[in-house]
Amino acid sequence: MPLSPRVPDLRALDLLLSVARLGSLGRAAAEHGITQPAAGSRIRHLENLVGQPLIERSALGSRLTTEGALVADWAREVVGAANSLDAGLDALRTRTEGRIRLGASLTVSEYLAPHWLLALRARRPDAAISLRAVNSSEVARLVLEGEVDLGFLEGPELPDGLEARTIARDELVLVVGPGSTWARRRRAMTIEELLGVGLVAREPGSGTRHALEAALADQGRLAEPVVELSSMTAIKAAVEDGVGPAVLSSLAVAGEIALGRLRRIEVDGLQVRRELRAVWPSGRRHSPVLRDVLAVAVERSPDGDDEE
Structure with a gap:
């Protein structure tokens, strides 16, 4: 079934998520490597498709409207799936063995993981890394069932069958x-x-x-x-x-x-x-790429645990 012409462009949805996270259209534009006028045009086109204002601008920055927050909520899964597709295609193109599937709680995926992924791209340019953003109980399930290679979750309890390392507090x-x-x-x-x-x-x-x-x-x-x-x-x-x-x-x-x-x-x-922790199946040894993922997560997170 062909997509409707009313389906927004992925780049516009990704930009909207950056505005939500950074609280500024200008900072979001810089993160995406485009000018602020270009970012504004992209958001206006998205608003025209939706038929509702999605961003409110003020001297304090930019915030999402109620409608914008709803669109961002729906867009997060779409953009995450697109990133997973891109990582998979990249693995096919390069035939790399460095394809890593990550799962992270929403707090980690929104406020910590973007910094990790930028650093990982510089350290491991050939690695294809995908990230799924779900709640903490779902992260644990994905790790235990082998659907992701490494998970990042919140919460005071560690489910049976998992080992953990604190990466932030x-x-x-x-x-x-x-x-x-x-x-x-x-x-x-x-x-x-x-x-x-x-x-x-x-x-x-x-x-x-x-x-x-x-x-x-x-x-x-x-x-x-x-x-x-x-x-x-x-x-x-x-x-x-x-x-x-x-x-x-x-x-x-x-x-x-x-x-x-x-x-x-x-x-x-x-x-x-509380501690934000990386988790993996008990007894499993990390590949060199996974060791780099953990190292970057600790280095780029507040109050990370420096102990191996």
């Missing part, structure tokens, strides 16, 4: 939109207040959600989420628009907090620090 923080009543209070939130608030939450199976629920297990159960979303981009857009607060990775919200688009709220007695 972060913490979970509570954020609200700048117009929220919570943003105007001067004192920290209590655990009891947090338990009673409907959060904008990640889907079940997410490492972020599991880590928060585990940290609060002795305190009580969280209220039902006001909404569950499967991408950081969509969650941050919902929080900024006042749908509700969210507890997210500090890596994911650092840019928005710096720009004033999100406000961090302290919670007395809540400290959720």
Whole structure:
């Protein structure tokens, strides 16, 4: 069945994802090696196809609209599949034995992996590397079933049958939109207040959600989420628009907090620090390419574990 002419260009979808991650059309244009006017033209063409504005521009930068966050959520899987196809075709073209399949949680894939892949291309120009972005429980399944060679996940528990190495550390923080009543209070939130608030939450199976629920297990159960979303981009857009607060990775919200688009709220007695880990089947030895992947992940990540 031929594709509809309304299907957007992959480069435009990839650019939209970069805007969501970087919070700036100019920085996204630089990352893609094009001028800002060319990037603006590409986004406008995408908006014309969709029939909705996807980006809001201001003196603080660029943010995705609610519609833009939805499109980005759908586009992430499409762009990931295209990257996997490109890696496979590259392996066929070069007949390389360095084809590596990676699986990563959404936090890792959005905020850490892009830096790794750039460094890996410089270190291993002949390696064909594909990346699948899924939640942490799905990463574990893909590794155990041999569908990926190496996984990167969040969460306090390591499934049976896997070995792991810490590649980065972060913490979970509570954020609200700048117009929220919570943003105007001067004192920290209590655990009891947090338990009673409907959060904008990640889907079940997410490492972020599991880590928060585990940290609060002795305190009580969280209220039902006001909404569950499967991408950081969509969650941050919902929080900024006042749908509700969210507890997210500090890596994911650092840019928005710096720009004033999100406000961090302290919670007395809540400290959720966690390890982001590379995982592989127990007993398996790494190929030279996989060793390079691990080395780059540690070198290019905050608070990486330098021990082999």
